[in-house]
Amino acid sequence: MAARAGVSRATASRVVNEDPRVRPRAREAVAAAVAELGYRPNRAARSLVTREADSIAVVVPEAEDRVFGDPFFAAMLGGITQALADSPAQVLLAMGRRGQGGEKIEKYLRGGYTDGAIVVSHHRDDRIGEVLRETQLPAVYVGRPAGEPRLPFVDVDNHAGGRLAAEHLIAQGRRRLATIAGPQDMTPGADRLAGWREGLAEAGISTDPHEDLTEVGDFTAASGGEAMQRLLALSPELDGVFAASDLMAVSAVHALQAAGRRVPEDVAVVGFDDSSAAALCRPPLTTVLNPVAALATTAVDMLLRLMEGGEAQSVLIDTELVRRTSA
Amino acid sequence: MAARAGVSRATASRVVNEDPRVRPRAREAVAAAVAELGYRPNRAARSLVTREADSIAVVVPEAEDRVFGDPFFAAMLGGITQALADSPAQVLLAMGRRGQGGEKIEKYLRGGYTDGAIVVSHHRDDRIGEVLRETQLPAVYVGRPAGEPRLPFVDVDNHAGGRLAAEHLIAQGRRRLATIAGPQDMTPGADRLAGWREGLAEAGISTDPHEDLTEVGDFTAASGGEAMQRLLALSPELDGVFAASDLMAVSAVHALQAAGRRVPEDVAVVGFDDSSAAALCRPPLTTVLNPVAALATTAVDMLLRLMEGGEAQSVLIDTELVRRTSA
DNA sequence: CTGAAAGCGCTTACAG
DNA sequence: CTGAAAGCGCTTACAG
Numbered sequence: 001m002a003a004r005a006g007v008s009r010a011t012a013s014r015v016v017n018e019d020p021r022v023r024p025r026a027r028e029a030v031a032a033a034v035a036e037l038g039y040r041p042n043r044a045a046r047s048l049v050t051r052e053a054d055s056i057a058v059v060v061p062e063a064e065d066r067v068f069g070d071p072f073f074a075a076m077l078g079g080i081t082q083a084l085a086d087s088p089a090q091v092l093l094a095m096g097r098r099g100q101g102g103e104k105i106e107k108y109l110r111g112g113y114t115d116g117a118i119v120v121s122h123h124r125d126d127r128i129g130e131v132l133r134e135t136q137l138p139a140v141y142v143g144r145p146a147g148e149p150r151l152p153f154v155d156v157d158n159h160a161g162g163r164l165a166a167e168h169l170i171a172q173g174r175r176r177l178a179t180i181a182g183p184q185d186m187t188p189g190a191d192r193l194a195g196w197r198e199g200l201a202e203a204g205i206s207t208d209p210h211e212d213l214t215e216v217g218d219f220t221a222a223s224g225g226e227a228m229q230r231l232l233a234l235s236p237e238l239d240g241v242f243a244a245s246d247l248m249a250v251s252a253v254h255a256l257q258a259a260g261r262r263v264p265e266d267v268a269v270v271g272f273d274d275s276s277a278a279a280l281c282r283p284p285l286t287t288v289l290n291p292v293a294a295l296a297t298t299a300v301d302m303l304l305r306l307m308e309g310g311e312a313q314s315v316l317i318d319t320e321l322v323r324r325t326s327a
Numbered sequence: 328m329a330a331r332a333g334v335s336r337a338t339a340s341r342v343v344n345e346d347p348r349v350r351p352r353a354r355e356a357v358a359a360a361v362a363e364l365g366y367r368p369n370r371a372a373r374s375l376v377t378r379e380a381d382s383i384a385v386v387v388p389e390a391e392d393r394v395f396g397d398p399f400f401a402a403m404l405g406g407i408t409q410a411l412a413d414s415p416a417q418v419l420l421a422m423g424r425r426g427q428g429g430e431k432i433e434k435y436l437r438g439g440y441t442d443g444a445i446v447v448s449h450h451r452d453d454r455i456g457e458v459l460r461e462t463q464l465p466a467v468y469v470g471r472p473a474g475e476p477r478l479p480f481v482d483v484d485n486h487a488g489g490r491l492a493a494e495h496l497i498a499q500g501r502r503r504l505a506t507i508a509g510p511q512d513m514t515p516g517a518d519r520l521a522g523w524r525e526g527l528a529e530a531g532i533s534t535d536p537h538e539d540l541t542e543v544g545d546f547t548a549a550s551g552g553e554a555m556q557r558l559l560a561l562s563p564e565l566d567g568v569f570a571a572s573d574l575m576a577v578s579a580v581h582a583l584q585a586a587g588r589r590v591p592e593d594v595a596v597v598g599f600d601d602s603s604a605a606a607l608c609r610p611p612l613t614t615v616l617n618p619v620a621a622l623a624t625t626a627v628d629m630l631l632r633l634m635e636g637g638e639a640q641s642v643l644i645d646t647e648l649v650r651r652t653s654a
Numbered sequence: 655c656t657g658a659a660a661g662c663g664c665t666t667a668c669a670g
Numbered sequence: 671c672t673g674a675a676a677g678c679g680c681t682t683a684c685a686g
Contacts, residue, residue, distance in 0.1 A: 008673045013665055023671055040438045044374035045663035048678045053371075064412070068405030069398075069603060078395030081422070085391070085431070090440070093420060095408070104412070111367045113417070221607065250607060257609070276396060280548070280577060282584070282609045335657045340681055350655055372679035375662045656686085662679105670672085 005033035016041055056084060056303065057114040059094040059105050061126040067095050070219070070247065071275035072290065076120055076142065079296025087304070089115065098126060109135055116307045118142060118299050124185040138306035142299045144187045144314075152312040154298040158191035159198075161288040161319045165242040165270040166199025168286070168321055174240030174268055177205065178213035180227040180252060182244040189219075192244045192272060213238060217248045224248025228255035239267055240327070246271040246278045249285055253326060268327035283325035291317050332360035343368055383411060383630065384441040386421040386432050388453040394422050397546070397574065398602035399617065403447055403469065406623025414631070416442065425453060436462055443634045445469060445626050451512040465633035469626045471514045471641075479639040481625040485518035486525075488615040488646045492569040492597040493526025495613070495648055501567030501595055504532065505540035507554040507579060509571040516546075519571045519599060540565060544575045551575025555582035566594055567654070573598040573605045576612055580653060595654035610652035618644055 002012040007026050014022050015030035022030075033039070047053055058080055060067050067073045077093070084091050092114055096102040108114055109131050117139040119128055124146040132139045132151065141153035169177055179196050182189025193214065215230050217223030224243055228251065231238060241256075243249035249271030253263050261267045263283055271278055271287035278285035294317050302312040329339040334353050341349050342357035349357075360366070374380055385407055387394050394400045404420070411418050419441055423429040435441055436458050444466040446455055451473040459466045459478065468480035496504055506523050509516030520541065542557050544550030551570055555578065558565060568583075570576035576598030580590050588594045590610055598605055598614035605612035621644050629639040 010673060021671055042375070042663050043439060044371045044380070047371035048369070048375055049665045064409050065405050068401040068408075071396075074395040074401050078392050081395075081420070082391050090419060090435070092417060093408070108417070112370060254609070277607065280604065280607065282581070337657055348655055369679050376681045
């Protein structure tokens with residue numbers, strides 16, 4: 001290719017890499033040769049010398065089927081991929097719960113497969129934080145990590161979201177309130193519950209343990225239905241439910257309907273996420289917005305800045321209630 | 328690392344690559360050194376000499392948000408990823424419709440980023456086939472490609488699936504039958520419609536153009552709702568609908584309900600896919616199974632065989648009706 | 655069974 | 671602004 005353009009390999013390389021100090025004439029000759037020969041630089045050779053993988057990892061420490069089955073994750077991955085569309089880097093999807101494919105995550109992170117990482121669903125017990133610290137890879141979290149964050153994160157204001165749900169249900173005149181919380185080893189689960197309880201307390205609604213109707217799910221549809229049944233057994237007269245994910249909310253609606261309750265007439269239900277499942281639900285779900293696209297683009301911006309050697313501040317994105325029919 | 332084990336780099340390399348002709352003693356020494364030093368081979372260097380990218384591309388010529396938003400695609404990607412979990416290759420996701428990120432597909436396919444490709448949703452007008460032919464990359468299609476296939480494919484028997492839907496509705500005593508077909512430039516769209524029509528014809532139900540109630544959607548929820556409205560306008564007395572995807576079927580159910588029809592009492596609805604949306608729908612959707620997991624593992628098997636220099640025969644996987652409540 | 659040596663295709667100081 | 675040369679970290683005939 002260099003020969004075709006009548007220049008040295010060094011100059012050809014400079015043109016390909018847009019080095020400014022190349023004479024226009026030479027630049028044109030090389031460009032022409034590239035076009036003519038359909039030349040594409042060998043990625044491996046370039047990586048070997050530049051020490052860059054030219055790739056960004058999106059790591060999701062969850063089971064693979066879970067990741068692709070959950071509309072929140074799916075939307076998140078889509079958002080990140082789109083935000084990265086203009087970047088020359090390819091995106092490397094690394095999923096798996098510990099034991100279950102989780103080794104691949106470590107392999108990618110430690111093996112020089114990637115130049116940076118966006119960690120999407122972090123559990124307190126996964127070892128991602130440790131690996132990231134050891135490898136010194138530029139990285140950001142989507143979702144505030146548990147414990148003292150040493151890495152920047154972007155998150156929706158889960159606490160405010162939980163409060164919003166409580167306030168809305170109370171404003172609708174509901175008083176026998178229950179919640180299906182998310183996993184308490186994950187900050188979204190814990191924060192949404194804390195916000196919910198704060199909302200109840202502020203309205204003077206008892207949160208004493210005996211009255212505190214909360215069942216914990218794991219954000220999946222299956223867990224939501226089961227939790228709803230337990231709640232119904234505990235308190236048949238409940239009239240309002242906040243589920244910490246739309247998937248759990250949809251299943252809660254179905255469980256309520258199966259138990260002969262009308263939604264929202266008998267029981268009002270509020271979800272969280274505003275995922276595709278919310279609009280598809282009958283009745284359409286009133287839900288707390290999880291601004292996936294904003295989370296994705298913010299995370300990508302932060303990571304890119306970090307990768308350029310800059311700083312990145314953690315950010316909390318505001319949320320709001322999306323009113324539909326279920327509450 | 329080689330020094331630590333007291334052997335040459337060549338021998339070390341042989342151990343790492345499991346070359347059988349290494350003395351056990353040397354093998355152990357190297358293994359110990361690897362463990363001790365936490366050695367990981369540099370991927371770029373290895374790729375450079377082996378001329379292998381150690382990566383398999385999953386290409387989906389659809390808009391990115393579409394890919395992640397559609398439960399069929401999501402399940403397909405999850406299935407392929409899982410089927411590839413044991414393989415050392417990483418999976419490279421390449422999405423985008425022409426113009427819209429589609430260049431990345433070509434870049435990955437032509438740029439030596441990958442050793443093989445699984446093409447998931449192929450449109451007649453995309454250039455994937457051409458690129459694949461030129462690059463000579465081992466590749467398989469999920470979904471029979473349009474035209475004379477020169478590459479092996481795995482597909483569900485869409486034609487039989489369409490018939491199944493027709494036969495079921497007819498067996499339920501439905502006679503004013505309509506269908507929401509998929510895009511006719513994609514074989515699943517065309518084949519499901521052909522099977523459906525064959526089923527109608529066989530039962531002696533007129534398929535003459537004036538009676539032939541078919542509206543074309545693009546497999547998305549939005550298109551299904553609109554198609555259903557057109558159908559209702561055309562034939563208010565219809566009593567059975569086959570939608571060529573669950574997403575379209577769910578929206579059709581909602582459109583019917585919004586128009587005051589009870590499902591299945593007034594109008595029976597059959598979907599296609601048995602995706603997560605089918606079970607979440609109220610009433611739960613009767614639908615034609617699209618055996619995603621089987622498609623995924625078969626595609627992966629075929630590709631792996633091809634990559635080892637073997638042959639691969641196209642296969643058509645049987646389908647069946649999943650009976651729930653909507654029909 | 656093992657080592658010395660060549661070479662994969664690039665980039666990048668270095669010297670000019 | 672440009673070229674000759676070194677070198678990135680591996681693998682693999684080749685010779686022994």
